[in-house]
Amino acid sequence: MxxxxxxxxxxxxxxxxxxxxxxxxxxxxxxxxxxxxxxxxxxxxxxxxxxxxxxxxxxxxxxxxxxxxxxxxxxxxxxxxxxxxxxxxxxxxxxxxxxxxxxxxxxxxxxxxxxxxxxxxxxxxxxxxxxxxxxxxxxxxxxxxxxxxxxxxxxxxxxxxxxxxxxxxxVVGNSHVIHVPDMYAPYLEYIYEGLDDKRSFAPSVADFPVSERTRIDTMIYDSARVARLAVHEAGGDFSSALASQEERVLRRDVEVVQVWLKLSWPWVGKAAGLLSRKGYFFGGVLPQWFGQDGLLMQKTISRPNWEGIHVFSERAKRIREFVETDWRQSQG
CATH class of the missing domain: 3.40.630.30 (Gcn5-related N-acetyltransferase (GNAT))
Structure with missing residues (x-):
């Protein structure tokens, strides 16, 4: 036809x-x-x-x-x-x-x-x-x-x-401040250079706010064996709150756990560093995800199927390189 x-x-x-x-x-x-x-x-x-x-x-x-x-x-x-x-x-x-x-x-x-x-x-x-x-x-x-x-x-x-x-x-622009974790500064610089919206940047150097309580919404997709953790607030109890949610999702036999963090937090670098030490690795940027931008981090239970990943553009190939490099570093 x-x-x-x-x-x-x-x-x-x-x-x-x-x-x-x-x-x-x-x-x-x-x-x-x-x-x-x-x-x-x-x-x-x-x-x-x-x-x-x-x-x-x-x-x-x-x-x-x-x-x-x-x-x-x-x-x-x-x-x-x-x-x-x-x-x-x-x-x-x-x-x-x-x-x-x-x-x-x-x-x-x-x-x-x-x-x-x-x-x-x-x-x-x-x-x-x-x-x-x-x-x-x-x-x-x-x-x-x-x-x-x-x-x-x-x-x-x-x-x-x-x-x-x-x-x-x-569709609707939303200029705001991104706090950049030092560990991901080169990756974020590259990704944001090509974004179709304006951002300003500051280093992420603050510690978790002690008075803030962590709030995580967890979604589990049983047929895909994927869990997604949306971190709406991250406070001094972030480590224990994350461990509790991880224990819950791993009982459901998931293969992939994603965590969404807010790049608007001055302490997002602390959260990303803690996740990295627990085997999570860089995924990329999620524009306007929480109204302001999010950071995707992820962990796979088995070795990722790197050989099965085919990307077309040069930009996508660079992002794939960032992700695999950080995965290798997360493996120790």
Whole structure:
């Protein structure tokens, strides 16, 4: 089918069954974001604006491509563009490009969207190339071993767990001060040089505020075997609070633990140093994640699948180098 016969547009409730069928054909029942298999739940999430799906249709309204913007950060104005699928017969029809072009035309005018990001998988570079060719994404982080290999069994495209690349677009600027941990100063300098928004910088030299109590929100994704710890406040009890959450998530047989810290804290360097001593390593920058920027740190229970990480741009290759270098240092 010619590319011109395909149309990209905002999701309609009548597309929901077609979305479920598309993901079943591409991934079987193994895709971690189970909402794509739930037509009623997807429609309800769309009506709440928790999900803003975009679909590509044939002239007879068959859904052959899908991606969605959905809330994925502590700040509700930061949306992820993800959960992508393209029917195998249409892989060379420019389907993902049509979705990216539609996002570029429509999303900047949507009320309440401060920033959005893509999370393309790194078992191939197809989606990375399409994203960068169609939208001014800026790569800022690499999530190692985020996705389970089983999600790609049907298409036989992964040799192990799959990393994802984080790339952001600022919609509403938010200039603020970033406190730079000395251990990551060269990495952050490189990443921020290319960011599409303004920041100012100060060294992170303060100690934890003794009077502050640590507050961590923990999310566990059992199907992906991933835990994410959003640290909203870090005080003098950070070490013990972190240990308590780690014990909880490791009982759930997770393979990956991510920790999100606030780069707006003057003491973020203390938190990053403590995590590094516990085997966590650098992931990158999360623009506007908490309203202000976040720092991603991560730990894998098994050796990361470095050989399975394929990135396209020179910038992404540098970030991958930072991440692997810090992982090696974290291993002692």
């Amino acid at each position: 010619d590319n011109e016969e395909l149309t990209a547009g905002l999701f309609r409730p009548e597309d929901a069954e077609g979305v479920a069928k598309l993901f079943t054909e591409v991934y079987g029942d193994a895709y971690p974001a189970k909402i794509v298999y739930d037509p009623k739940g997807l429609v309800e999430a769309f009506e709440r604006r928790d999900q803003i799906p975009i679909v590509v249709r044939t002239p007879d309204d068959r859904v052959v491509g899908y991606s969605s913007l959905f809330r994925a950060a502590p700040d509700r104005g930061v949306y992820e563009k993800g959960n992508g699928a393209v029917l195998s017969d249409f892989r060379n029809a420019g389907v993902m490009g049509k979705i990216f072009q539609y996002v570029g035309r429509v999303v900047p005018g949507m009320e309440g969207v401060k920033a959005f990001f893509g999370e393309p998988v790194c078992n191939h570079v197809y989606i990375q190339k399409a994203a960068l060719a169609n939208l001014p994404f800026v790569e800022t982080a690499l999530e190692v071993d985020l996705m389970p290999a089983e999600a790609y069994d049907k298409e036989k495209s992964a040799s192990g767990r799959v990393a994802t690349l984080l790339m952001f677009i600022t």
